[in-house]
Structures are given as structure tokens and as C-alpha cells.
Amino acid sequence: MQADPAAKPASNRVAWTTVGVLTVANSFAFLDRQVLSTLVDPIKEDLGFNDTQVAVLMGFAFALLFGVMGLPLGRWVDSGSRRAIAALGIALWSLATAACGLARSFGAFFTARVTVGIGEAALAPAAYSMIADLFPVHLRGRAVGVYTLGPATGSGVLLVAAGAIYAFYERNGSPDFPVLGVLPEWQATFITIGLPGLLVAAAMMLVPEPRRVDASGPTSIPLGEVVAHMRTNARVLVPFMLGFGLLTIKSYGISFWIMTFLQRSHELSVAESTAIYGPIVTVCSFFGVLLGGTVSDWLLKKGVQDSRVVVALGGNLLAMIPIVTYPLVENTTLCVVLIAAYYSLASFTTPMGPTALADITPPRMRGQLSAIFLFMVSIIGLGLGPVSVSVLTDYVFRDPNDLRYSLSIVPLFTMALALVCLQLVRKHYHTMAENH
Numbered sequence: 001m002q003a004d005p006a007a008k009p010a011s012n013r014v015a016w017t018t019v020g021v022l023t024v025a026n027s028f029a030f031l032d033r034q035v036l037s038t039l040v041d042p043i044k045e046d047l048g049f050n051d052t053q054v055a056v057l058m059g060f061a062f063a064l065l066f067g068v069m070g071l072p073l074g075r076w077v078d079s080g081s082r083r084a085i086a087a088l089g090i091a092l093w094s095l096a097t098a099a100c101g102l103a104r105s106f107g108a109f110f111t112a113r114v115t116v117g118i119g120e121a122a123l124a125p126a127a128y129s130m131i132a133d134l135f136p137v138h139l140r141g142r143a144v145g146v147y148t149l150g151p152a153t154g155s156g157v158l159l160v161a162a163g164a165i166y167a168f169y170e171r172n173g174s175p176d177f178p179v180l181g182v183l184p185e186w187q188a189t190f191i192t193i194g195l196p197g198l199l200v201a202a203a204m205m206l207v208p209e210p211r212r213v214d215a216s217g218p219t220s221i222p223l224g225e226v227v228a229h230m231r232t233n234a235r236v237l238v239p240f241m242l243g244f245g246l247l248t249i250k251s252y253g254i255s256f257w258i259m260t261f262l263q264r265s266h267e268l269s270v271a272e273s274t275a276i277y278g279p280i281v282t283v284c285s286f287f288g289v290l291l292g293g294t295v296s297d298w299l300l301k302k303g304v305q306d307s308r309v310v311v312a313l314g315g316n317l318l319a320m321i322p323i324v325t326y327p328l329v330e331n332t333t334l335c336v337v338l339i340a341a342y343y344s345l346a347s348f349t350t351p352m353g354p355t356a357l358a359d360i361t362p363p364r365m366r367g368q369l370s371a372i373f374l375f376m377v378s379i380i381g382l383g384l385g386p387v388s389v390s391v392l393t394d395y396v397f398r399d400p401n402d403l404r405y406s407l408s409i410v411p412l413f414t415m416a417l418a419l420v421c422l423q424l425v426r427k428h429y430h431t432m433a434e435n436h
Contacts, residue, residue, distance in 0.1 A: 015134040018207045019146050022127045025090050025204060026150025028197045029120050031158040032097040033062060035193055036113075037256040038162055038274055041263060042186040051400060053106060055390035058256045061110045063382035066117030067375035074125040074371025078221065078364060082126040087204035089122025094197025101183065101190030117378075124354070125370045132358045132366055133210045138297055140358055141308070145293025145351040149286060156281030158193075163274025165189050170270075212363070221364045229365060230372070236360070236428045241376040243421030244353040247316060248381020249388065250323065250411040250418075251346070256386040257407060258339070265404050266332045276336055284340045288315070288347030296352060306429040308356035313422050315348025316415055323411045327404035353377070360429070385410075 036043070040054050049057075077085055096115035103109035127147055135143045166189045169175075174188030183191070230237050262273040292311050299307030319342050326338035354370065361369045392406035393399070 014208060015143075015210075016146075018130060018134060018210070019143055021200075021203050021207050022086070022123075022130070023147050023150045025086065025123060025200050026127070026147060027158060028090070028150075028200050029093065029123055030151030031162065032093055032116060032194060032197065033120065034159065034255060035097070035162050035190065036100070038159060038259050038270060039166065039186045039189065040257075040260040042166075042184075042270070046184055046186065047104070047106070047109075049106065050394055051390040051403075052387065052394045055256070055386040057106075057109055057113050059252060059382045059384070059386035061113035062117040062120075063378040064117060065114050066121045066382065067378040069118050069121040070125060070371035070374045070378070071368070073122050074367040074369070075223065077125045077129050077367030077371075081209055082130050083204055083207055083209050085122050086126040087201045089119045089126075090197055090201035090204060091119070092122075093117075093119025094194050094201065097194030097197070098191045099194075101187040101194070102180070103187075121371075121374070124374050125367045128354050128358060128370045129367045130210050132363065133212055137359060138301060141293040141297040141300070141351060141355045142290075144355045144358070145289050148289055148350045148354075151281075151285075151350075156278040156283075156285070158278075159274050159281065160278035162189060162193055163271040163278070165192050167269070167271035221362075221368065223368070226365055226368050226372075229362070230369075233360075236425055239421040239424040240353075240356070241373055242380070243418045243425060244312075244349075244373075245377045245380030246414045246418035246421065247312070247349060248377045249385040249414040252381050252385035253389045253410050253414075254323070254342075254407060257389050257403060261327060261403050261407055264401055265327070266335065268332075277339075280336070280340050280343055284343040285347040285350070288344045289350045292348030293351045293355070295348075296355065306356075306426050308352040308359065309422050309425050309429060312349040312352040313419060315345050316419060319345035320412070320415055323415070324408050327407040356429075388414075 036054070036058050040051075043049060044051075044054060073085065073089075093116045096112050096119055099112040099115065100109060103112055128144070131143050131147060132140065166185055169185040169188050174183050174185050176182050177188070177191065180191075259270075259273040259277050262268045262276065263270065268276070292315060296307040296311045299310060304310060322338040322341040323346065326335050326342060329335050329338065353373065357369060357373055358366060388410050389403070389406045392409065393403050397405055
């Protein structure tokens with residue numbers, strides 16, 4: 001689909017309204033991706049799974065086609081209606097989340113989680129491409145920062161709601177669903193959370209399709225040209241994708257297990273753990289994401305062309321102390337303070353990867369390269385993050401209550417490697433940034 005050269009750029013109101021809808025969609029995406037992590041022990045008790053099986057469902061099953069489907073979807077984004085692609089993905093993952101509530105076996109649960117991943121694979125390439133066309137380069141960090149507030153803040157509120165829904169069903173019994181009847185509380189929670197996403201899909205279809213900045217280019221860049229671009233710029237793109245992927249191991253390894261950790265090590269209920277974790281994500285990540293995006297834009301104006309990478313390096317370097325120590329402290333209050341400190345600092349990184357990629361990528365390749373970036377991040381971070389923690393717990397420590405040690409060890413090593421990779425990126429980043 002070639003842009004109309006006569007089309008007018010989107011107004012500021014339309015641009016930020018579009019970002020608002022995308023942000024709400026991103027909130028539901030992260031909630032539907034992560035709600036399983038709030039219900040680990042009830043699911044294990046009902047279905048007889050161990051930590052590693054649950055981790056496969058949390059990470060690998062989701063990442064399996066989330067990464068793979070992102071590639072053709074990214075290509076579709078570069079030539080098709082991005083709002084329609086996003087809406088279709090929202091509807092699919094919402095129905096698949098509800099389907100998780102019908103699972104009574106590992107295979108059925110795995111299939112539903114894979115389908116959630118397929119649906120969510122459509123959102124990010126469409127969103128990053130739309131935002132890049134809606135905002136000039138000096139405002140992209142802030143706009144992407146607002147979009148990433150979806151998982152950073154909106155999902156925190158929704159996770160509290162998820163915990164409250166489960167607690168309500170636990171106290172009063174789950175509703176008598178038409179055809180399905182009365183289900184276990186955790187299954188009823190999945191259904192209750194999944195179906196409202198269909199309303200978000202409808203809202204997505206109401207936003208206008210942004211005018212493409214590159215109106216004279218081909219309908220879509222051939223994949224071979226994208227591969228050639230990556231090969232030419234491998235000294236930047238390889239450590240770039242590896243570095244942000246390793247940081248995602250830390251992100252998903254912690255976020256998928258942290259509520260279970262609070263329930264096991266600090267003897268909190270599902271509702272209590274989500275009531276603590278949700279506000280931390282909402283408040284601390286809100287300020288961290290906005291500050292990270294704003295600081296990177298400010299540094300860029302001051303001539304620091306690799307400002308996105310600098311902010312990611314600084315935030316995660318400072319975050320290493322609280323992230324390694326919070327699982328080991330016995331005092332619940334101190335533990336919560338350290339978790340909040342970690343989220344405040346590490347969330348600087350949240351908008352940096354996609355924003356940096358948009359800065360160094362030709363406009364007609366953004367959808368495909370965003371999809372490749374998400375593929376690498378999802379395979380490394382989502383695929384390995386939750387499982388790396390559970391494997392240590394199940395097969396090294398051999399005690400579910402030793403989850404705390406796994407949560408300290410995994411980020412220590414993966415964050416150190418990630419920071420080395422991002423430092424390598426800085427050596428040649430400016431060359432790509434100057435060309436785009």
C-alpha cells in the first residue's frame with residue numbers, strides 16, 4: 001500500500017490519540033501475557049505441573065510463534081493497514097487468553113499460549129511503524145515511552161484487578177458460565193480477563209491509518225534487501241539485538257516469577273502479591289519510562305547520537321544492585337523497596353531498544369526490522385528468561401522455596417553480558433544514526 005503524497009500529516013491530537021489507544025492495547029497485551037504468573041501455584045495444584053512446565057507455558061510457548069510470526073507480520077505492516085493488523089492481533093490474543101481458562105491439560109494450555117503469542121506478535125511492529133510516521137525524530141523517544149507505559153503502568157493496575165478477581169472468586173465461588181458451567185477460580189479468572197480485549201480491538205479500528213513518511217518507496221522492501229542491510233550493519237545490529245535480548249531475560253525472568261516469589265518466600269496470598277507488585281509496576285515504571293525517554297531525547301538534542309544506548313546502559317548498571325539483592329532479604333518491607341528501586345532504574349531501558357532501532361533504520365524497513373528485533377528479544381528473553389529461573393529451582397536447588405536464589409543468580413550474569421554487548425554497540429552506532 002503506497003501512501004498518498006497529498007495526504008496531510010496527522011494532527012498532534014490525532015497522533016497522541018493513536019498513541020493512547022496503542023498504549024491501552026499494550027496494557028492488555030502485557031496483562032494477558034503475564035496473568036499466568038499470578039496464578040502459578042493454583043494452576044500447579046489443580047493440574048499437577050512443576051515449575052519448569054509452568055515456565056514453558058509462561059515463556060517458551062508464548063515466544064515460539066510470537067517471534068516467528070512477527071517476521072511475516074512485520075512485512076505486512078510495511079505494506080498493509082497497520083491499524084487493521086493491530087486490531088486483528090488484539091482480538092486473537094484476547095480470545096486465546098480466555099481459551100487458557102478452558103485448558104485441562106498441558107497440551108491444551110500450550111496451544112492457547114502459542115495463540116496468545118501469535119496475536120501479540122501483530123501489535124508491536126504495527127505500533128512502532130505508526131509512531132515513527134506520526135512523530136519527528138526528536139519526539140519519538142517520548143512517544144514510544146508513552147506506548148511502553150502500557151506494560152509499565154496500565155498492566156500494573158490490571159494485574160491488581162486480576163488478583164482481586166481471583167480473590168473474589170476464591171471467596172464467593174466462580175460464576176456459572178453459559179455452556180461451560182462453574183469452573184475453578186483460576187480458569188474463571190482467565191476468561192474474565194481475556195474477553196474485554198475485544199473492546200480494545202474495536203477501538204483500534206476507529207483510529208485513522210497514519211500517512212507513511214516514505215511515500216515514494218516501493219510497496220514493501222524485499223526481504224533480501226533487509227538481510228543485506230543487516231549484514232552490512234552487523235557490527236551494530238548483532239550486539240544491539242543480543243544485548244537487549246539478554247536484558248529481556250532479566251525482565252521476564254523476574255516479572256513472570258516475582259509474584260510467585262512473594263507468595264512462597266514472604267507468605268503472601270495471590271491478591272496480596274498482586275496488590276504489591278501492581279502499584280510498583282505502575283508508579284515506578286511510569287516515572288522510569290518517561291524519564292528514560294525524555295532524557296534520551298534531551299541527550300540527542302545535545303549531540304549524543306547514541307543517547308538511547310547510553311540511557312539503557314546507565315539505567316541497568318544502577319539497577320544491578322537492587323535486582324540481585326531483593327530476593328535474598330528476609331524483611332518484606334525492605335524487599336519491596338528494593339523491587340521498587342529495580343523497576344525505577346531498569347525501566348529506563350523499556351523504550352530505548354525500539355526507539356534506537358527506529359532512529360537507525362530506513363523507514364520502509366521499520367516493520368520488518370522491528371519484527372526481527374522482537375523475534376530475537378522474544379526467543380532470548382521470553383524463551384529463556386522464565387525457564388532459566390525454573391530450571392535452577394527444579395534441578396539445581398530442588399526446592400520450590402529456593403526460587404529466591406534463582407531470581408538473584410540469573411539477572412547477575414545476563415545483565416553483565418548485556419551491558420558488554422551494548423558497550424560494543426556504541427562504537428559504531430553513530431554511523432547508522434547519521435544515515436537515517
